[in-house]
Amino acid sequence: MDDLKRRLLQRIIRTMPTQMLKTTLSKWARLNIEQQESLDFTQPKFLLTDQLLALCGESGLGVKHITELEMIYIIDNPNQRLWHAYQLLEAGDDAHSVEVTNFKEQFKVHLTELIRHVSIKIKKHTDEAVWIRIAWGDRSSRPNHLKPTYVVHHLQTPYVFVTNLTSKTMPLLSQALVMATRYSSMKDANLSGRNLSAVRDLLMKQFQQVFPSKHLQPLGKKNQINSNPQIEREQDEQSETRLQIACEAFGGGTLPELQKAIYTLETKLKDNTNKIMTEREQPFRCVVTFKSTNILESLRHSAMTGIASTPVTPMLSSISQKGRNHFLITDKGPGPQRKL
Amino acid sequence: MDRHTSVARTPVSSVVVQRRSKSHRLSYRSNVGTMSHLGYTPGFSKRRLTTSRLAPKHSRITEVNPEQLALLVREWQLSYVTPLYRFRHGQLKSYSRQLAAFMVSEQQQGVAAEVGLESALKVSFTLVAGMAQTEEEANTVFIQIHSKPPFSAPDDPQKLLWSGWLTSVGGNPDYLRSLPEDFVCLPLFCSGGTEGLTALVKAWFQQTFDCCFGPLEINSVNLQWLAALWTDCHARSSIKQLKLVWSLPAEPPLEVTYTVHPQDAWELWRSIRQPGERGGEEEEDGSVGLEEVACFIKGLKSHFYRHFRVELSAGRLTQVSTALGSAKHGGRLKISNSSYMITTLTLLTECALLKMPI
Numbered sequence: 001m002d003d004l005k006r007r008l009l010q011r012i013i014r015t016m017p018t019q020m021l022k023t024t025l026s027k028w029a030r031l032n033i034e035q036q037e038s039l040d041f042t043q044p045k046f047l048l049t050d051q052l053l054a055l056c057g058e059s060g061l062g063v064k065h066i067t068e069l070e071m072i073y074i075i076d077n078p079n080q081r082l083w084h085a086y087q088l089l090e091a092g093d094d095a096h097s098v099e100v101t102n103f104k105e106q107f108k109v110h111l112t113e114l115i116r117h118v119s120i121k122i123k124k125h126t127d128e129a130v131w132i133r134i135a136w137g138d139r140s141s142r143p144n145h146l147k148p149t150y151v152v153h154h155l156q157t158p159y160v161f162v163t164n165l166t167s168k169t170m171p172l173l174s175q176a177l178v179m180a181t182r183y184s185s186m187k188d189a190n191l192s193g194r195n196l197s198a199v200r201d202l203l204m205k206q207f208q209q210v211f212p213s214k215h216l217q218p219l220g221k222k223n224q225i226n227s228n229p230q231i232e233r234e235q236d237e238q239s240e241t242r243l244q245i246a247c248e249a250f251g252g253g254t255l256p257e258l259q260k261a262i263y264t265l266e267t268k269l270k271d272n273t274n275k276i277m278t279e280r281e282q283p284f285r286c287v288v289t290f291k292s293t294n295i296l297e298s299l300r301h302s303a304m305t306g307i308a309s310t311p312v313t314p315m316l317s318s319i320s321q322k323g324r325n326h327f328l329i330t331d332k333g334p335g336p337q338r339k340l
Numbered sequence: 341m342d343r344h345t346s347v348a349r350t351p352v353s354s355v356v357v358q359r360r361s362k363s364h365r366l367s368y369r370s371n372v373g374t375m376s377h378l379g380y381t382p383g384f385s386k387r388r389l390t391t392s393r394l395a396p397k398h399s400r401i402t403e404v405n406p407e408q409l410a411l412l413v414r415e416w417q418l419s420y421v422t423p424l425y426r427f428r429h430g431q432l433k434s435y436s437r438q439l440a441a442f443m444v445s446e447q448q449q450g451v452a453a454e455v456g457l458e459s460a461l462k463v464s465f466t467l468v469a470g471m472a473q474t475e476e477e478a479n480t481v482f483i484q485i486h487s488k489p490p491f492s493a494p495d496d497p498q499k500l501l502w503s504g505w506l507t508s509v510g511g512n513p514d515y516l517r518s519l520p521e522d523f524v525c526l527p528l529f530c531s532g533g534t535e536g537l538t539a540l541v542k543a544w545f546q547q548t549f550d551c552c553f554g555p556l557e558i559n560s561v562n563l564q565w566l567a568a569l570w571t572d573c574h575a576r577s578s579i580k581q582l583k584l585v586w587s588l589p590a591e592p593p594l595e596v597t598y599t600v601h602p603q604d605a606w607e608l609w610r611s612i613r614q615p616g617e618r619g620g621e622e623e624e625d626g627s628v629g630l631e632e633v634a635c636f637i638k639g640l641k642s643h644f645y646r647h648f649r650v651e652l653s654a655g656r657l658t659q660v661s662t663a664l665g666s667a668k669h670g671g672r673l674k675i676s677n678s679s680y681m682i683t684t685l686t687l688l689t690e691c692a693l694l695k696m697p698i
Binding site: 269270276291295297301305306307309312 | 593595597604608635647
């Protein structure tokens with residue numbers, strides 16, 4: 001047990017910048033002020049871990065408390081993980097009346113019924129989100145606290161965000177969530193990203209959307225000095241049209257930060273100059289990934305500069321319009337969505 | 341082979357070998373229309389560079405020797421190096437000592453601070469057999485720098501600090517023959533280790549063999565060549581996947597990774613290779629043409645455009661990788677399968693020869 005405590009603490013401290021560690025420890029409030037002040041943050045981290053471990057021993061703090069510390073840190077810094085979005089389907093009549101205490105209780109009951117060795121910690125965060133930390137065990141082994149799954153759910157919404165989940169534990173989580181929230185099923189929303197709030201904003205459409213309009217509104221800044229008014233006007237109009245189209249496709253203003261969009265293509269290769277491939281029965285299998293620090297902004301910029309032709313294909317505009325970044329494309333239209 | 345004949349225009353006998361003057365030497369570039377190669381459009385010169393290459397054959401090396409295996413392990417940073425003056429393959433032992441001494445003395449002068457030379461160094465130069473393609477071609481030289489921790493027992497494993505090699509595979513024989521006697525041409529330099537150590541090794545070579553180094557980037561055309569040549573191998577040795585990476589000038593920069601199923605990539609390649617002139621199924625020794633390579637990439641790009649309406653040509657091809665190896669625009673290379681490494685290295689040797697400033 002002591003070894004687990006050490007490894008858990010080591011892992012938390014290693015990932016945390018020292019300044020962050022200070023504030024997180026005071027938020028945690030398991031150590032008294034004197035203990036907190038006795039910590040020497042200038043020493044190497046492995047020594048700091050030893051000191052902290054000794055203090056935990058002094059105050060009789062166990063694994064349970066240390067996972068709490070981890071949770072506080074993760075809630076404050078969610079963007080170091082990859083978050084997958086899921087959507088709850090078919091709300092029951094009483095889905096709207098689920099509140100935190102009830103949800104907590106129900107979730108715990110259902111999950112422990114499904115799997116005996118599991119450790120669950122639930123915390124309600126200020127912004128109405130419920131954070132769940134789950135350490136999974138299996139039939140014979142105790143819960144593994146070193147590889148916990150985190151789940152974020154905003155009550156009264158059909159969205160769930162999950163990080164670090166395996167295909168083995170997926171059905172268990174899905175079932176417990178569905179029962180606790182009074183929905184009937186949960187499906188993969190085909191959206192993932194490192195920035196939790198961006199993933200949430202995209203799914204809940206909380207970004208500036210631009211709708212088609214016949215009268216172009218000047219979205220961009222106009223040039224003040226016109227050397228040749230006519231040419232300038234024409235160029236301005238063209239670039240304004242492109243800007244409008246790009247914003248209609250991807251959204252205006254600052255866009256949610258997504259790092260990737262992945263397309264699995266299973267479509268026929270049609271090429272006028274290549275008879276053999278065009279006549280081939282089988283689809284041409286490939287995977288295309290767009291990567292950037294913010295793909296929506298990169299794609300919008302590409303549409304504005306002409307790297308992406310306008311009108312923008314639905315393949316790309318679906319990212320913001322459908323809130324997805326994983327696509328399976330076949331010749332029979334979008335592929336079947338995986339149900340859980 | 342008409343395109344190489346003019347190499348002989350300057351009589352070799354008239355070249356006075358002088359240590360400090362290299363301008364007498366023949367330039368590889370002066371004889372070929374580089375523009376056509378780099379610019380990818382037919383140049384005005386009739387003597388265009390490689391528009392056709394031999395299809396990759398399973399390597400002639402029947403058994404891979406352990407020295408060759410050493411070339412496979414890691415990713416290498418590529419440079420070109422001009423011919424080495426008075427390099428002797430018979431003196432590798434002495435070079436090992438000299439380079440070790442050089443590194444220690446540089447360290448003592450404080451030049452090479454922080455390259456991890458606190459402990460004693462062991463440098464070894466070894467020959468890698470079976471790489472040279474012709475009689476004229478010099479043998480590949482492999483260099484390793486190990487550190488000996490101060491208090492270690494004699495049989496403790498040594499830590500490999502740096503490794504690198506100089507090679508020439510399938511270099512133009514006419515060019516090689518035209519070099520004055522005292523020069524050894526190993527134009528492709530692959531290094532693996534910290535930049536500080538690489539710089540030291542280069543400095544020693546420069547001092548000792550009066551040569552110079554420069555970065556070797558793998559341009560888009562050559563990356564396309566590799567994509568096609570590697571795909572061509574699929575029938576004999578699975579390439580697992582064909583992965584191409586483009587970087588597009590959007591704001592923020594956009595990277596597109598295009599990963600193709602190996603079988604489909606190969607079938608696309610075959611469909612382009614099919615038309616006539618190659619005599620039925622016996623293309624084993626056939627050649628691959630530049631227009632076929634271009635056609636292959638065009639096929640991939642148009643499939644992409646049909647779906648995304650994004651112009652890949654607006655960006656730059658930066659990386660190609662398959663199970664046989666990977667190559668990046670910045671001049672990084674990894675060879676993962678020895679069977680087809682000769683093909684890859686022949687192409688890179690040619691790039692290095694072209695890059696030489698003389």
